[in-house]
Amino acid sequence: MxxxxxxxxxxxxxxxxxxxxxxxxxxxxxxxxxxxxxxxxxxxxxxxxxxxxxxxxxxxxxxxxxxxxxxxxxxxxxxxxxxxxxxxxxxxxxxxxxxxxxxxxxxxxxxxxxxxxxxxxxGIDRPALAAIMPSLGDNDVVMLDLGANTECDADNLVQFALMGAAYSRVALDIERPKTALLNIGTEEMKGTDALKEAAAKLRAHPTLPLDFIGNVEADRINRGGVDVVVSDGFSGNIALKAIEGTARFVTDLLRRSFLSSFRSKMGFLLSKPALHLLRVHLDPNNHNGAVFLxxxxxxxxxxxxxxxxxxxxxxxxxxxxxxxDLNRLIAEDLADYRAASQPPAPQPIAAQ
Amino acid sequence: MxxxxxxxxxxxxxxxxxxxxxxxxxxxxxxxxxxxxxxxxxxxxxxxxxxxxxxxxxxxxxxxxxxxxxxxxxxxxxxxxxxxxxxxxxxxxxxxxxxxxxxxxxxxxxxxxxxxxxxxxxGIDRPALAAIMPSLGDNDVVMLDLGANTECDADNLVQFALMGAAYSRVALDIERPKTALLNIGTEEMKGTDALKEAAAKLRAHPTLPLDFIGNVEADRINRGGVDVVVSDGFSGNIALKAIEGTARFVTDLLRRSFLSSFRSKMGFLLSKPALHLLRVHLDPNNHNGAVFLxxxxxxxxxxxxxxxxxxxxxxxxxxxxxxxDLNRLIAEDLADYRAASQPPAPQPIAAQ
The missing domain is CATH 3.40.718.10 (Isopropylmalate Dehydrogenase)
Incomplete structure (x- = not known):
C-alpha cells in the first residue's frame, strides 16, 4: 500500500x-x-x-x-x-x-x-477514545472509552470491546487480545446492568476475535494478564486519571524522600540510571496518542x-x-459479529 | 464521656x-x-x-x-x-x-x-463506604462512596458530601472541609445528570458545614487542595483501586529498576531510609479502616x-x-441541611 x-x-x-x-x-x-x-x-x-x-x-x-x-x-x-x-x-x-x-x-x-x-x-453507534497504558505484563494495555461517552449501554460496550481488540491486534501485535470489562468486582453479578448485559453478550457469542475474560478491577489494569480494558467513558476517564495522578504522586514522594538527607541524595545519584528506567517507563510521552476509534x-x-x-x-x-488499515479490520469484525448474532434463519416446517 | x-x-x-x-x-x-x-x-x-x-x-x-x-x-x-x-x-x-x-x-x-x-x-437514604487516603497536601483526603452503592442520585451524593465532611472534621480535625464531586472535568457541564444536579444543590445551599469547591478530576485527588471527594460507589471504587494498583505498580517498577545493576543496588542501599519514608507513606496499613457512614x-x-x-x-x-460521636454530628448536619432546604413558609396574601 x-x-x-x-x-x-x-x-x-x-x-x-x-x-x-x-x-x-x-x-x-x-x-x-x-x-x-x-x-x-x-x-x-x-x-x-x-x-x-x-x-x-x-x-x-x-x-x-x-x-x-x-x-x-x-x-x-x-x-x-x-x-x-x-x-x-x-x-x-x-x-x-x-x-x-x-x-x-x-x-x-x-x-x-x-x-x-x-x-x-x-455497526458502530458511538466512537470511543482509546489509549495504550504501560503494564507489568509482557505487553502494554489498551483502555477505552476514556471520556468520549459519559454513559453507555451494553451494545456500546460490546462494540468498544471489538474495536479495542482490533486496535490491540494492529498496534501491539496481539492475535487474540484478552479483553475484560472494567468493574468493581470479578463476580458476574457485580456492576451496572449495562456491564452485566455486555458480559452476557460477549460470553454467549460463538466467534469473537478476542478472548473475553470477564471483569477486571482497576487495581489489576497494569499487573499483566489483560490486554484490553473496556468501560464507559466516565469510569474509563476516572481510572485513567487516577493512574496518571498516582504515578505522579508516587514519583513526587520519591523525589521528596531522596532530598530528605545527604545520604539519600548520594543514593539518588548512584540510582540515577535505575530511576531513569522508571521515568522512561512512566513518561506519558512514551505512551502518547489517544485514538478515536x-x-x-x-x-x-x-x-x-x-x-x-x-x-x-x-x-x-x-x-x-x-x-x-485498522478501520477495515474493525468493520470486518463488526460485520462478523453481527452475522453470528443474527437469529438462525427460520427453518421450513416439514409437513407432519 | x-x-x-x-x-x-x-x-x-x-x-x-x-x-x-x-x-x-x-x-x-x-x-x-x-x-x-x-x-x-x-x-x-x-x-x-x-x-x-x-x-x-x-x-x-x-x-x-x-x-x-x-x-x-x-x-x-x-x-x-x-x-x-x-x-x-x-x-x-x-x-x-x-x-x-x-x-x-x-x-x-x-x-x-x-x-x-x-x-x-x-435523613440518610443510603449508607456509604468512606476511607482516608494519603495526599501531597497538608492533610489526608476522605473519599466516599467506595463501593456500597453502584448507582446514586443527586440526593445520595449530597448526603455523602455532608457525611464525608463530618467524618473529615472528626477524623482529621478540618473545620470546613473543602469538598468536591469526583468528575471527568472541572467545568459545570461535565458528567452525569446526578452529578450536575448534586452540584447545583450544594452550590445553592446557604449554610453548608463545608466548603463546596465543585468538581475534582481523579488525577487531583492526592495533590492537596481537596479534603473530601464525593462519588457514587462505582466511580469511587474504580478510583480507589486505580490509586492502590498504581502505587503498587510504581513501587514494583522501582524495585525492578534498583535490581537492574550493581551500581543501582548500591544506590538502593544508601537510599533505604528515604525509601522507607515512601513505604510508610504508601503502606495501606497506615490508612486502614474504611467506615460505613x-x-x-x-x-x-x-x-x-x-x-x-x-x-x-x-x-x-x-x-x-x-x-x-460522629453520628450525632451527621444527624445534626443533616437536620440543618433539611431545615435550610425547606421552601420558605407561605406568606399570607395581603388583601388588595
Missing part, C-alpha cells in the same frame, strides 16, 4: 507549531516513508519548516486562517470546521488528502468535529503538553493504524 | 483471630482507655488472650459458634446474623454493648448485615489482609468516631 500521509494540526496544543513540527520530523526517523499535510497558519509553518529541511521535503502546507483554542466549546468549534487548522486537518482525512490526522488541541472539540465530519463506521478515518489526539517525542509517538500511532 | 468500647469480629479477615487481637492490643498503646467486646470462637479467643494479658484485662468475650467467610453472599450472610461473629459484633453495637464494631471480614456481608441491623440515620452505629471495615498495625489503625478510627 502507499506510504501513509498524515495531516498535522500544527496550531493545537500548549506548545504550538514548533513542537508539532519537531515531532513530525522525529517521527520521520522511525517511519521514513511518511508524508505530511501540515495544516495551520502558513507563515508560521513555513518558518518552522525552514529549519527542518527533511520534513519540508515530504510535507505540503494547507493554510488555515483560524484555530481552535482550549476554551472553545465543542458546539462553537464545529461551526468553524472550515476555517480552523483542526477542522481542515479532519477534512483532509474525509476528502482522502490524508490517511489520518493528529491534533494536540482541545479534546472535546476534536471529538465533536471528527464525529460530525467523518461519521461512525457501519469507530470513525471513518483515523484521528489521533496528542496530549496538549506532550513534547516533540510525545508528538512523534502520536504520529507513529496514526501511521501504524493507517498502514494496517 | 465513657471510654469507648469496641466490638471486634475476631474471626474475619485472612489472618484470623491472632492478627485481630494483636491489633487490639496494639491499639491499646495509643488509646489506653479503650475496652473491648471480642466476638468469635471462645476457645480460640481465650488462647490468644492468654498471650496478651493487658488486652485480656480490658476485654469481655462473646462466643459465636459460626463465622462468615469470604465466599458467603450477602443474602446468605444476613440469615446467619445471630450465630456468626460478624453478626454478633454488629448486634453488640445495636444493643449498646459496644459503641462501634470492627471487622476484617467479607465487605458485602458486613455492609448488608450492618444496614439491616442498624438501619440508616434519619450513615448508620445508627459505627462500623469499621479493616482490610482483609491488614497486619496487626493495620487492625490497630482501624480500631483507632472506630474509637475516634465513637468518642467524638
Amino acid at each position: 502507499d506510504a501513509p500521509r498524515i495531516a498535522i494540526d500544527a496550531m493545537g496544543g500548549d506548545a504550538g507549531a514548533a513542537t508539532m513540527l519537531a515531532g513530525a520530523a522525529l517521527a520521520l526517523t522511525s517511519f521514513p516513508d511518511l508524508t505530511f499535510l501540515i495544516v495551520g497558519d502558513e507563515a508560521t509553518i513555513r518558518a518552522e519548516l525552514a529549519r527542518l529541511p527533511k520534513l519540508a521535503a515530504v510535507s505540503e502546507i494547507r493554510h488555515a486562517p483560524d484555530r481552535i483554542t482550549g476554551d472553545d466549546k465543542p458546539s462553537q468549534a464545529i461551526r468553524r470546521a472550515k476555517t480552523t487548522s483542526m477542522g481542515l486537518a479532519i477534512a483532509a482525512v474525509k476528502d482522502g488528502a490524508a490517511g489520518g490526522a493528529v491534533s494536540a488541541g482541545n479534546t472535546g472539540a476534536l471529538m465533536a468535529m471528527a464525529k460530525l465530519s467523518l461519521r461512525t463506521l457501519p 469507530g470513525l471513518n478515518g483515523i484521528v489521533v489526539k496528542s496530549h496538549g503538553s506532550a513534547d516533540a517525542k510525545g508528538v512523534a509517538n502520536a504520529i507513529g500511532v496514526a501511521a501504524k493504524l493507517v498502514r494496517d | 465513657d471510654a469507648p468500647r469496641i466490638a471486634i469480629d475476631a474471626m474475619g479477615g485472612d489472618a484470623g483471630a491472632a492478627t485481630m487481637l494483636a491489633g487490639a492490643a496494639l491499639a491499646l498503646t495509643s488509646f489506653p482507655d479503650l475496652t473491648f467486646l471480642i466476638v468469635g470462637d471462645e476457645a480460640t479467643i481465650r488462647a490468644e488472650l492468654a498471650r496478651l494479658p493487658k488486652l485480656a484485662a480490658v476485654s469481655e468475650i462473646r462466643h459465636a459458634p459460626d463465622r462468615i467467610t469470604g465466599d458467603d453472599k450477602p443474602s446468605q450472610a444476613i440469615r446467619r446474623a445471630k450465630t456468626t461473629s460478624m453478626g454478633l459484633a454488629i448486634a453488640a453495637v445495636k444493643d449498646g454493648a459496644a459503641g462501634g464494631a470492627v471487622s476484617a471480614g467479607n465487605t458485602g456481608a458486613l455492609m448488608a448485615m450492618a444496614k439491616l441491623s442498624l438501619r440508616t440515620l434519619p 450513615g448508620l445508627n452505629g459505627i462500623v469499621v471495615k479493616s482490610h482483609g489482609s491488614a497486619d496487626a498495625k493495620g487492625v490497630a489503625n482501624a480500631i483507632g478510627v472506630a474509637a475516634k468516631l465513637v468518642r467524638d
Whole structure:
C-alpha cells in the first residue's frame, strides 16, 4: 500500500507549531516513508519548516486562517470546521488528502468535529477514545472509552470491546487480545446492568476475535494478564486519571524522600540510571496518542503538553493504524459479529 | 464521656483471630482507655488472650459458634446474623454493648448485615463506604462512596458530601472541609445528570458545614487542595483501586529498576531510609479502616489482609468516631441541611 500521509494540526496544543513540527520530523526517523499535510497558519509553518529541511521535503502546507483554542466549546468549534487548522486537518482525512490526522488541541472539540465530519463506521453507534497504558505484563494495555461517552449501554460496550481488540491486534501485535470489562468486582453479578448485559453478550457469542475474560478491577489494569480494558467513558476517564495522578504522586514522594538527607541524595545519584528506567517507563510521552476509534478515518489526539517525542509517538500511532488499515479490520469484525448474532434463519416446517 | 468500647469480629479477615487481637492490643498503646467486646470462637479467643494479658484485662468475650467467610453472599450472610461473629459484633453495637464494631471480614456481608441491623440515620437514604487516603497536601483526603452503592442520585451524593465532611472534621480535625464531586472535568457541564444536579444543590445551599469547591478530576485527588471527594460507589471504587494498583505498580517498577545493576543496588542501599519514608507513606496499613457512614452505629471495615498495625489503625478510627460521636454530628448536619432546604413558609396574601 502507499506510504501513509498524515495531516498535522500544527496550531493545537500548549506548545504550538514548533513542537508539532519537531515531532513530525522525529517521527520521520522511525517511519521514513511518511508524508505530511501540515495544516495551520502558513507563515508560521513555513518558518518552522525552514529549519527542518527533511520534513519540508515530504510535507505540503494547507493554510488555515483560524484555530481552535482550549476554551472553545465543542458546539462553537464545529461551526468553524472550515476555517480552523483542526477542522481542515479532519477534512483532509474525509476528502482522502490524508490517511489520518493528529491534533494536540482541545479534546472535546476534536471529538465533536471528527464525529460530525467523518461519521461512525457501519455497526458502530458511538466512537470511543482509546489509549495504550504501560503494564507489568509482557505487553502494554489498551483502555477505552476514556471520556468520549459519559454513559453507555451494553451494545456500546460490546462494540468498544471489538474495536479495542482490533486496535490491540494492529498496534501491539496481539492475535487474540484478552479483553475484560472494567468493574468493581470479578463476580458476574457485580456492576451496572449495562456491564452485566455486555458480559452476557460477549460470553454467549460463538466467534469473537478476542478472548473475553470477564471483569477486571482497576487495581489489576497494569499487573499483566489483560490486554484490553473496556468501560464507559466516565469510569474509563476516572481510572485513567487516577493512574496518571498516582504515578505522579508516587514519583513526587520519591523525589521528596531522596532530598530528605545527604545520604539519600548520594543514593539518588548512584540510582540515577535505575530511576531513569522508571521515568522512561512512566513518561506519558512514551505512551502518547489517544485514538478515536469507530470513525471513518483515523484521528489521533496528542496530549496538549506532550513534547516533540510525545508528538512523534502520536504520529507513529496514526501511521501504524493507517498502514494496517485498522478501520477495515474493525468493520470486518463488526460485520462478523453481527452475522453470528443474527437469529438462525427460520427453518421450513416439514409437513407432519 | 465513657471510654469507648469496641466490638471486634475476631474471626474475619485472612489472618484470623491472632492478627485481630494483636491489633487490639496494639491499639491499646495509643488509646489506653479503650475496652473491648471480642466476638468469635471462645476457645480460640481465650488462647490468644492468654498471650496478651493487658488486652485480656480490658476485654469481655462473646462466643459465636459460626463465622462468615469470604465466599458467603450477602443474602446468605444476613440469615446467619445471630450465630456468626460478624453478626454478633454488629448486634453488640445495636444493643449498646459496644459503641462501634470492627471487622476484617467479607465487605458485602458486613455492609448488608450492618444496614439491616442498624438501619440508616434519619435523613440518610443510603449508607456509604468512606476511607482516608494519603495526599501531597497538608492533610489526608476522605473519599466516599467506595463501593456500597453502584448507582446514586443527586440526593445520595449530597448526603455523602455532608457525611464525608463530618467524618473529615472528626477524623482529621478540618473545620470546613473543602469538598468536591469526583468528575471527568472541572467545568459545570461535565458528567452525569446526578452529578450536575448534586452540584447545583450544594452550590445553592446557604449554610453548608463545608466548603463546596465543585468538581475534582481523579488525577487531583492526592495533590492537596481537596479534603473530601464525593462519588457514587462505582466511580469511587474504580478510583480507589486505580490509586492502590498504581502505587503498587510504581513501587514494583522501582524495585525492578534498583535490581537492574550493581551500581543501582548500591544506590538502593544508601537510599533505604528515604525509601522507607515512601513505604510508610504508601503502606495501606497506615490508612486502614474504611467506615460505613450513615448508620445508627459505627462500623469499621479493616482490610482483609491488614497486619496487626493495620487492625490497630482501624480500631483507632472506630474509637475516634465513637468518642467524638460522629453520628450525632451527621444527624445534626443533616437536620440543618433539611431545615435550610425547606421552601420558605407561605406568606399570607395581603388583601388588595
